[in-house]
Amino acid sequence: MRPSSRPGSRAGYGAPEWELEAWISTYTAIAAGELAEVTDDVERLTGHPPLSLEQVMSGRRIA
Structure with a gap:
């Protein structure tokens, strides 16, 4: 996707x-x-x- 087409793809989120x-x-x-x-x-x-992403997705937290 070209950068110039990205604003339209995200504009529906109502972001500034x-x-x-x-x-x-x-x-x-x-x-x-x-x-x-x-x-x-x-x-x-x-x-x-x-x-790691795997640790985050499995719910691991830092003690």
């Missing part, structure tokens, strides 16, 4: 224009590989390693 633009810039960055880097930010900020 700035949020539609944020979605577009996020999708564009993902497509360009700009969000592919894995960092240790979560662990540095929380003191805990991040949970």
Whole structure:
């Protein structure tokens, strides 16, 4: 999907224009590989390693 067509696909949510633009810039960055880097930010900020998607979906919580 072209970035220019994305606002219409999300406009039905009633989101403000700035949020539609944020979605577009996020999708564009993902497509360009700009969000592919894995960092240790979560662990540095929380003191805990991040949970995997599988752990989150199974309801695991940090003790």
